[in-house]
Amino acid sequence: MTTNDVEIAIIGAGFSGLGAAVRLKQNGFDDFVLLDRGRDFGGTWRDNTYPGAACDVPSQLYSFSFAKNPTWSRSYSHQPEIHDYINGVADKFGIAAKARFGTEVTRTEWNEDEGRWVIDTLQDGKTDQVRARVLVGGVGPLCEPNLPDIEGIESFEGKIVHSARWDNDHDFGGQRVAVIGTGASAIQLVPEVAKVAGRLDVYQRTAPWIVPRTERAYSSVEHWAYKNVPGYQSAVRGGIYAANEVVAFGLTYSPKALKPVELLCRANILRGIGRDAELRRKATPTFQVGCKRILRSNDWYPALARPNVDLVTDGIERITPSGIVSRDGTVREVDVIVVATGFHVTDSPVFEKIIGKDGRSLAQVWNEIGMQGYKGSFVHGFPNMMLMVGPSTGLGHTSMVYMIESQLNYLVDYLKTSRALGITRTEVKLSAQQEFNAGIQHKLRNSVWVNGGCASWYKDANGNITTLWPGFTFAYRQTTRSFDVAAYDVTRGARRPVAPAAPAGSATGEDVASPATANA
Ligand code: NAP
Numbered sequence: 080m081t082t083n084d085v086e087i088a089i090i091g092a093g094f095s096g097l098g099a100a101v102r103l104k105q106n107g108f109d110d111f112v113l114l115d116r117g118r119d120f121g122g123t124w125r126d127n128t129y130p131g132a133a134c135d136v137p138s139q140l141y142s143f144s145f146a147k148n149p150t151w152s153r154s155y156s157h158q159p160e161i162h163d164y165i166n167g168v169a170d171k172f173g174i175a176a177k178a179r180f181g182t183e184v185t186r187t188e189w190n191e192d193e194g195r196w197v198i199d200t201l202q203d204g205k206t207d208q209v210r211a212r213v214l215v216g217g218v219g220p221l222c223e224p225n226l227p228d229i230e231g232i233e234s235f236e237g238k239i240v241h242s243a244r245w246d247n248d249h250d251f252g253g254q255r256v257a258v259i260g261t262g263a264s265a266i267q268l269v270p271e272v273a274k275v276a277g278r279l280d281v282y283q284r285t286a287p288w289i290v291p292r293t294e295r296a297y298s299s300v301e302h303w304a305y306k307n308v309p310g311y312q313s314a315v316r317g318g319i320y321a322a323n324e325v326v327a328f329g330l331t332y333s334p335k336a337l338k339p340v341e342l343l344c345r346a347n348i349l350r351g352i353g354r355d356a357e358l359r360r361k362a363t364p365t366f367q368v369g370c371k372r373i374l375r376s377n378d379w380y381p382a383l384a385r386p387n388v389d390l391v392t393d394g395i396e397r398i399t400p401s402g403i404v405s406r407d408g409t410v411r412e413v414d415v416i417v418v419a420t421g422f423h424v425t426d427s428p429v430f431e432k433i434i435g436k437d438g439r440s441l442a443q444v445w446n447e448i449g450m451q452g453y454k455g456s457f458v459h460g461f462p463n464m465m466l467m468v469g470p471s472t473g474l475g476h477t478s479m480v481y482m483i484e485s486q487l488n489y490l491v492d493y494l495k496t497s498r499a500l501g502i503t504r505t506e507v508k509l510s511a512q513q514e515f516n517a518g519i520q521h522k523l524r525n526s527v528w529v530n531g532g533c534a535s536w537y538k539d540a541n542g543n544i545t546t547l548w549p550g551f552t553f554a555y556r557q558t559t560r561s562f563d564v565a566a567y568d569v570t571r572g573a574r575r576p577v578a579p580a581a582p583a584g585s586a587t588g589e590d591v592a593s594p595a596t597a598n599a
Pocket of ligand 1: 133134135136221227228229242259260261262263264265282283284285372395419420421422534535536
């Protein structure tokens with residue numbers, strides 16, 4: 080076993096982890112390592128390769144402000160292009176040399192005596208250990224597939240595939256396929272699988288609200304303008320960002336204001352399904368629009384209306400070795416079951432692997448108090464650990480990359496403050512964490528997520544919404560602009576001088592500190 084001592088360890092090489100690596104490097108924090116169990120950068124955009132996988136946030140917003148991409152081919156990007164973009168950013172900023180791929184973090188524990196995180200890893204069957212003063216968790220909330228707990232599922236003798244662990248070698252041609260789930264992943268993969276499957280049964284527990292997807296290819300003139308007209312791309316990003324923030328107002332403060340969105344969704348159903356009133360009824364949600372994530376698609380409803388597709392809404396009774404029995408007793412034999420049933424978000428197994436100062440895991444702590452932290456970033460009891468896309472940072476209306484960049488500002492300022500003040504140990508005060516969360520819950524009280532009449536993964540086991548940032552994202556940008564050391568218990572002390580002073584003029588992200596609309 081080799082031991083590696085570094086100043087900062089980042090876990091995860093998706094948008095969060097890569098963004099952290101770039102910003103650390105730009106600010107002169109060079110003693111870090113990036114650990115990821117996969118084989119390259121990309122995180123969720125590396126892992127989700129199901130047919131039709133695409134982003135439902137406009138391309139212009141789905142990139143770093145410090146690495147804008149003038150060459151997006153379409154107004155909404157598909158998975159391969161986003162994956163390429165992320166790897167391109169890693170290349171551009173020379174991050175590959177810092178990354179250890181194929182390295183799974185099996186456990187990490189805060190060692191109070193050493194003032195370090197001890198990180199156990201597994202690489203090609205070999206255990207190893209990394210010690211780091213600061214831990215940055217960039218594993219993301221959508222990384223651990225959730226397999227449905229349905230009676231008999233283990234007895235199924237055909238193929239079972241989760242949307243996030245797609246088998247691209249499998250030929251669905253002519254096969255009898257069942258898809259369980261009708262969330263963001265399912266509505267993208269069903270239209271593609273339906274084109275080749277012999278028969279496709281879609282098992283829907285809750286119908287989603289879906290707006291049309293205004294996707295189009297960019298023209299050569301637009302590409303030219305994005306590349307050559309100063310400020311043009313920032314202006315477009317700003318415009319899209321501002322338009323999306325209007326939706327945040329409806330979601331958080333005035334769900335009635337979302338009525339036009341509902342009408343748009345209803346028109347989408349009518350346009351996509353046509354005359355089949357029974358199918359339209361089954362496909363129409365019964366909760367308020369926005370309560371669950373609003374989805375985007377032009378081809379979901381036409382897919383449901385195909386002669387080889389059946390929308391099953393009776394609920395699943397059990398799975399047999401050869402098929403699925405629905406609650407009305409109907410047996411449907413299938414060759415493949417696709418589980419598009421989402422992820423462990425509020426109950427991720429990752430939480431069990433992170434052990435804080437009292438020997439208690441994040442899972443144990445959050446089982447008691449709910450999934451909460453301070454500014455979505457720090458958790459009391461877990462010194463020197465910053466979580467990217469932590470509690471209360473999720474969104475229902477715009478780009479997570481904006482939230483990630485806000486957190487990166489906070490991370491960099493935390494490290495700079497620690498360096499300037501000689502701080503070696505930082506733990507958020509319980510009182511600051513509690514106050515922050517009380518504020519979040521207060522802000523949520525009139526929101527559609529609380530009052531919209533749905534069950535969603537936004538809620539934890541106690542029914543509290545611990546995943547979402549309520550309100551406007553520029554408010555989050557503001558609250559994470561600088562590190563508020565007063566909210567933390569800190570220890571100053573001698574430490575090895577690992578981080579050199581930031582080089583003069585080092586970028587903090589070309590426009591990261593500029594107005595929200597410029598870097599959305
Ligand atoms: P999801 O939104 O959690 O949807 C899971 C689906 O599976 C829901 O329809 C759910 O029904 C159903 N389900 C879960 N357990 C079930 C069970 N035991 N029996 C029957 N049905 C069951 O998961 P997802 O579609 O993978 O999306 C997860 C998140 O990933 C999204 O919210 C989004 O943030 C992200 N995503 C984004 C994009 C994008 O375009 N940017 C694309 C894909 C995914 P209920 O609704 O009744 O719970």
